[in-house]
Amino acid sequence: MSVLILEDGIHIVADDVRRTCPALSILAAPNAASAVPLARDAEILVALAHDVSDELVAAMPRLRYVCSLTAGVDHLHSLKALQPDVRITSGRGIHGPQMSELAFLYMISLSRDFSAMQANQRAHVWQRWPQKLLLGKTAVLVGIGPIAEEMAARCKAFGMTVIGISDARASAPGFDRLMPRAQLQEAAHLADFLIVLVPLSERTRHMIDDGVLSAMKRGGVVINLARGPVVDEKALIKRLQDGTLGGAGLDVFEEEPPPDQSPLWDMPNVIITPRIGGMSDVFSKQILPIVTHNLTCFAEGRAADMINIVR
Incomplete structure:
Protein backbone atom coordinates (compact mmCIF):
# COMPACT_ATOMS: atom_id res chain seq x y z
CA MET A 1 0.00 0.00 0.00
CA SER A 2 1.41 3.37 -1.07
CA VAL A 3 1.43 6.38 1.27
CA LEU A 4 2.14 9.98 0.23
CA ILE A 5 3.38 12.25 3.02
CA LEU A 6 3.20 15.99 2.40
CA GLU A 7 5.95 17.59 4.49
CA ASP A 8 5.06 21.23 3.98
CA GLY A 9 6.16 23.30 6.97
CA ILE A 10 6.00 20.47 9.50
CA HIS A 11 8.59 18.46 11.36
CA ILE A 12 7.44 14.96 10.64
CA VAL A 13 10.06 12.87 8.87
CA ALA A 14 9.03 10.24 6.35
CA ASP A 15 11.90 8.07 7.55
CA ASP A 16 10.19 7.77 10.94
CA VAL A 17 7.07 6.39 9.29
CA ARG A 18 9.15 4.08 7.09
CA ARG A 19 10.86 2.74 10.20
CA THR A 20 7.66 2.13 12.14
CA CYS A 21 5.55 0.93 9.17
CA PRO A 22 8.00 -1.10 7.05
CA ALA A 23 5.24 -2.88 5.13
CA LEU A 24 4.07 0.39 3.57
CA SER A 25 5.57 2.13 0.55
CA ILE A 26 6.27 5.69 1.69
CA LEU A 27 6.62 8.65 -0.69
CA ALA A 28 7.37 12.16 0.56
CA ALA A 29 7.03 15.59 -1.02
CA PRO A 30 8.11 18.95 0.45
CA ASN A 31 5.07 20.82 -0.90
CA ALA A 32 1.80 20.33 -2.74
CA ALA A 33 3.22 21.22 -6.15
CA SER A 34 5.90 18.53 -5.99
CA ALA A 35 3.40 16.04 -4.53
CA VAL A 36 1.17 15.96 -7.62
CA PRO A 37 3.60 13.92 -9.81
CA LEU A 38 3.93 11.35 -7.00
CA ALA A 39 0.24 11.11 -6.23
CA ARG A 40 -1.21 8.77 -8.87
CA ASP A 41 -0.60 5.45 -7.13
CA ALA A 42 -0.97 6.59 -3.51
CA GLU A 43 -3.94 5.23 -1.56
CA ILE A 44 -3.19 7.20 1.62
CA LEU A 45 -2.37 10.89 2.05
CA VAL A 46 -0.72 12.19 5.24
CA ALA A 47 -0.76 16.00 5.46
CA LEU A 48 -1.86 19.11 7.31
CA ALA A 49 -5.52 19.49 6.38
CA HIS A 50 -5.17 23.02 5.01
CA ASP A 51 -2.35 21.92 2.66
CA VAL A 52 -4.61 19.47 0.82
CA SER A 53 -6.01 20.95 -2.39
CA ASP A 54 -8.58 19.84 -4.94
CA GLU A 55 -5.75 19.65 -7.48
CA LEU A 56 -3.81 17.20 -5.32
CA VAL A 57 -6.87 15.07 -4.53
CA ALA A 58 -7.84 14.98 -8.21
CA ALA A 59 -4.36 13.63 -8.97
CA MET A 60 -4.96 10.69 -6.59
CA PRO A 61 -7.53 8.39 -8.27
CA ARG A 62 -6.74 5.57 -5.81
CA LEU A 63 -7.09 7.72 -2.67
CA ARG A 64 -8.89 5.86 0.13
CA TYR A 65 -7.74 7.59 3.32
CA VAL A 66 -6.59 11.08 4.40
CA CYS A 67 -4.61 11.11 7.65
CA SER A 68 -4.80 14.74 8.77
CA LEU A 69 -2.06 16.03 11.05
CA THR A 70 -4.30 18.84 12.28
CA ALA A 71 -7.16 18.66 14.76
CA GLY A 72 -9.40 20.81 12.55
CA VAL A 73 -10.45 19.21 9.27
CA ASP A 74 -13.14 21.65 8.10
CA HIS A 75 -11.05 22.46 5.01
CA LEU A 76 -11.20 18.82 3.89
CA HIS A 77 -15.00 18.87 3.94
CA SER A 78 -14.93 21.80 1.50
CA LEU A 79 -12.91 19.94 -1.15
CA LYS A 80 -15.07 19.09 -4.16
CA ALA A 81 -12.64 16.46 -5.43
CA LEU A 82 -12.64 14.46 -2.18
CA GLN A 83 -15.06 11.56 -2.50
CA PRO A 84 -17.46 10.95 0.41
CA ASP A 85 -16.23 7.38 0.91
CA VAL A 86 -12.63 8.48 1.60
CA ARG A 87 -11.82 7.88 5.26
CA ILE A 88 -10.55 10.88 7.28
CA THR A 89 -8.81 10.92 10.65
CA SER A 90 -7.49 13.92 12.56
CA GLY A 91 -4.54 14.79 14.77
CA ARG A 92 -6.86 15.60 17.66
CA GLY A 93 -5.40 15.42 21.15
CA ILE A 94 -1.77 16.46 20.68
CA HIS A 95 -1.93 20.24 20.27
CA THR A 273 1.23 35.23 14.31
CA PRO A 274 1.23 33.28 11.00
CA ARG A 275 -0.96 30.31 11.93
CA ILE A 276 1.68 28.64 14.09
CA GLY A 277 -0.58 27.55 16.95
CA GLY A 278 -0.31 23.85 16.19
CA MET A 279 3.41 23.83 15.43
CA SER A 280 6.16 22.69 17.79
CA ASP A 281 9.75 21.52 17.73
CA VAL A 282 8.56 18.10 18.93
CA PHE A 283 5.61 17.79 16.55
CA SER A 284 6.88 14.57 14.99
CA LYS A 285 7.12 12.90 18.41
CA GLN A 286 3.64 14.12 19.27
CA ILE A 287 1.91 13.04 16.06
CA LEU A 288 3.86 9.90 15.12
CA PRO A 289 2.01 7.49 17.47
CA ILE A 290 -1.35 8.53 15.98
CA VAL A 291 -0.11 8.34 12.39
CA THR A 292 1.59 4.96 12.70
CA HIS A 293 -1.33 3.44 14.61
CA ASN A 294 -3.87 4.56 12.02
CA LEU A 295 -1.72 3.64 9.01
CA THR A 296 -1.15 0.17 10.42
CA CYS A 297 -4.83 -0.35 11.22
CA PHE A 298 -5.93 0.83 7.78
CA ALA A 299 -3.36 -1.29 5.94
CA GLU A 300 -4.37 -4.37 7.94
CA GLY A 301 -8.07 -3.87 7.32
CA ARG A 302 -8.80 -2.92 10.95
CA ALA A 303 -10.53 0.39 10.26
CA ALA A 304 -12.69 0.01 13.37
CA ASP A 305 -9.55 0.18 15.54
CA MET A 306 -8.42 3.54 14.14
CA ILE A 307 -8.49 6.60 16.40
CA ASN A 308 -9.68 10.17 15.80
CA ILE A 309 -12.03 8.99 13.06
CA VAL A 310 -13.87 11.88 11.40
CA ARG A 311 -15.67 9.70 8.86
Missing part, protein backbone atom coordinates in the same frame (compact mmCIF):
# COMPACT_ATOMS: atom_id res chain seq x y z
CA GLY A 96 -2.71 21.26 23.84
CA PRO A 97 0.84 22.20 24.90
CA GLN A 98 1.71 24.39 21.91
CA MET A 99 -1.69 26.07 21.69
CA SER A 100 -1.65 26.79 25.42
CA GLU A 101 1.83 28.28 25.31
CA LEU A 102 0.86 30.56 22.42
CA ALA A 103 -2.21 31.72 24.34
CA PHE A 104 0.02 32.58 27.30
CA LEU A 105 2.44 34.43 25.03
CA TYR A 106 -0.47 36.63 23.95
CA MET A 107 -1.89 37.07 27.45
CA ILE A 108 1.37 37.96 29.17
CA SER A 109 2.74 40.11 26.34
CA LEU A 110 -0.44 42.16 26.01
CA SER A 111 -1.00 42.46 29.77
CA ARG A 112 2.50 43.77 30.36
CA ASP A 113 2.69 45.85 27.13
CA PHE A 114 5.78 43.95 26.05
CA SER A 115 5.87 45.68 22.65
CA ALA A 116 6.44 49.00 24.45
CA MET A 117 9.28 47.43 26.44
CA GLN A 118 10.91 46.25 23.23
CA ALA A 119 10.52 49.69 21.65
CA ASN A 120 12.09 51.27 24.73
CA GLN A 121 14.98 48.82 24.57
CA ARG A 122 15.68 49.72 20.95
CA ALA A 123 15.54 53.42 21.88
CA HIS A 124 17.72 52.89 25.00
CA VAL A 125 14.87 54.17 27.19
CA TRP A 126 14.52 53.07 30.84
CA GLN A 127 10.82 53.38 31.71
CA ARG A 128 8.81 51.52 34.33
CA TRP A 129 5.08 51.10 34.83
CA PRO A 130 2.81 48.91 36.99
CA GLN A 131 2.62 45.37 35.66
CA LYS A 132 -0.68 43.54 35.24
CA LEU A 133 -0.78 39.94 36.42
CA LEU A 134 -2.84 37.01 35.18
CA LEU A 135 -3.50 36.22 38.84
CA GLY A 136 -7.19 36.75 39.57
CA LYS A 137 -8.15 37.34 35.94
CA THR A 138 -10.90 35.43 34.16
CA ALA A 139 -10.36 33.43 30.98
CA VAL A 140 -13.40 32.36 28.98
CA LEU A 141 -12.60 29.43 26.69
CA VAL A 142 -15.03 29.05 23.79
CA GLY A 143 -15.09 25.38 22.83
CA ILE A 144 -14.20 22.55 25.21
CA GLY A 145 -11.95 19.71 24.07
CA PRO A 146 -8.45 18.35 24.74
CA ILE A 147 -6.79 21.70 23.91
CA ALA A 148 -9.12 23.63 26.20
CA GLU A 149 -8.62 21.16 29.04
CA GLU A 150 -4.82 21.53 28.87
CA MET A 151 -5.15 25.30 28.64
CA ALA A 152 -7.53 25.40 31.61
CA ALA A 153 -5.02 23.52 33.77
CA ARG A 154 -2.32 26.05 32.91
CA CYS A 155 -4.67 28.96 33.58
CA LYS A 156 -5.46 27.55 37.02
CA ALA A 157 -1.72 27.27 37.74
CA PHE A 158 -1.53 31.03 37.15
CA GLY A 159 -4.36 31.64 39.61
CA MET A 160 -6.99 32.45 37.00
CA THR A 161 -10.72 31.79 37.00
CA VAL A 162 -11.67 29.61 34.01
CA ILE A 163 -15.10 29.55 32.37
CA GLY A 164 -15.91 27.25 29.46
CA ILE A 165 -18.52 27.62 26.72
CA SER A 166 -20.04 24.35 25.53
CA ASP A 167 -23.42 22.83 24.78
CA ALA A 168 -21.99 19.31 24.87
CA ARG A 169 -20.39 19.23 28.33
CA ALA A 170 -21.80 19.68 31.82
CA SER A 171 -18.39 19.62 33.50
CA ALA A 172 -14.72 19.47 32.58
CA PRO A 173 -11.48 19.26 34.60
CA GLY A 174 -9.85 22.60 35.35
CA PHE A 175 -12.96 24.71 34.75
CA ASP A 176 -14.65 26.71 37.48
CA ARG A 177 -17.85 26.91 35.49
CA LEU A 178 -19.34 25.81 32.15
CA MET A 179 -21.98 27.83 30.34
CA PRO A 180 -24.05 27.04 27.21
CA ARG A 181 -23.52 28.92 23.96
CA ALA A 182 -26.78 30.75 24.53
CA GLN A 183 -25.06 32.52 27.44
CA LEU A 184 -21.93 33.50 25.48
CA GLN A 185 -22.58 37.24 25.85
CA GLU A 186 -23.11 36.82 29.58
CA ALA A 187 -19.81 34.94 29.82
CA ALA A 188 -18.04 37.56 27.67
CA HIS A 189 -19.06 40.20 30.20
CA LEU A 190 -16.92 38.32 32.76
CA ALA A 191 -13.92 37.83 30.45
CA ASP A 192 -10.55 39.47 30.81
CA PHE A 193 -9.48 37.05 28.06
CA LEU A 194 -11.85 35.48 25.53
CA ILE A 195 -10.00 32.53 23.98
CA VAL A 196 -11.59 31.06 20.85
CA LEU A 197 -10.99 27.33 20.28
CA VAL A 198 -14.21 26.15 18.64
CA PRO A 199 -14.11 24.41 15.22
CA LEU A 200 -15.45 26.27 12.19
CA SER A 201 -18.92 25.32 10.97
CA GLU A 202 -21.91 27.18 9.65
CA ARG A 203 -23.13 27.37 13.24
CA THR A 204 -19.88 28.89 14.54
CA ARG A 205 -19.16 31.29 11.65
CA HIS A 206 -19.03 34.80 13.17
CA MET A 207 -19.99 33.25 16.51
CA ILE A 208 -17.82 35.96 18.08
CA ASP A 209 -19.79 38.88 16.69
CA ASP A 210 -20.17 42.52 17.66
CA GLY A 211 -22.68 41.62 20.34
CA VAL A 212 -20.19 39.33 22.06
CA LEU A 213 -17.28 41.74 21.64
CA SER A 214 -19.29 44.70 22.93
CA ALA A 215 -20.32 42.67 25.98
CA MET A 216 -16.73 42.07 27.08
CA LYS A 217 -15.09 43.86 29.97
CA ARG A 218 -13.62 47.15 28.80
CA GLY A 219 -9.97 46.46 28.04
CA GLY A 220 -10.56 42.73 27.55
CA VAL A 221 -8.43 40.72 25.15
CA VAL A 222 -9.63 38.42 22.35
CA ILE A 223 -7.45 35.45 21.39
CA ASN A 224 -8.33 33.47 18.26
CA LEU A 225 -6.59 30.11 17.91
CA ALA A 226 -9.49 28.44 16.09
CA ARG A 227 -10.37 29.55 12.56
CA GLY A 228 -10.50 33.11 11.27
CA PRO A 229 -14.19 33.20 10.28
CA VAL A 230 -15.32 32.24 13.79
CA VAL A 231 -14.60 35.88 14.71
CA ASP A 232 -16.28 38.76 12.88
CA GLU A 233 -13.07 40.55 11.93
CA LYS A 234 -14.74 43.86 11.02
CA ALA A 235 -16.44 43.97 14.41
CA LEU A 236 -13.15 43.07 16.10
CA ILE A 237 -11.34 45.93 14.38
CA LYS A 238 -14.13 48.34 15.30
CA ARG A 239 -13.99 47.40 18.99
CA LEU A 240 -10.19 47.59 19.06
CA GLN A 241 -10.31 51.04 17.48
CA ASP A 242 -12.94 52.46 19.84
CA GLY A 243 -11.19 51.15 22.95
CA THR A 244 -13.82 48.61 23.98
CA LEU A 245 -11.16 45.92 23.67
CA GLY A 246 -7.67 46.25 25.09
CA GLY A 247 -6.01 43.96 22.59
CA ALA A 248 -6.06 40.81 20.50
CA GLY A 249 -3.81 37.84 19.86
CA LEU A 250 -4.57 36.41 16.44
CA ASP A 251 -3.14 33.27 14.85
CA VAL A 252 -5.91 32.89 12.26
CA PHE A 253 -7.79 35.33 10.03
CA GLU A 254 -10.74 35.53 7.67
CA GLU A 255 -8.20 36.02 4.87
CA GLU A 256 -4.72 34.56 5.31
CA PRO A 257 -2.48 36.39 5.35
CA PRO A 258 -4.49 39.51 6.18
CA PRO A 259 -4.54 42.06 3.34
CA ASP A 260 -1.87 44.75 3.46
CA GLN A 261 -4.50 47.40 4.14
CA SER A 262 -5.87 45.63 7.23
CA PRO A 263 -5.64 47.93 10.27
CA LEU A 264 -4.68 44.91 12.37
CA TRP A 265 -1.10 44.99 11.05
CA ASP A 266 -0.38 48.38 12.61
CA MET A 267 -2.23 48.18 15.91
CA PRO A 268 0.25 48.20 18.82
CA ASN A 269 -2.17 46.20 20.98
CA VAL A 270 -2.53 43.37 18.44
CA ILE A 271 -0.16 40.43 18.11
CA ILE A 272 -0.28 38.68 14.73
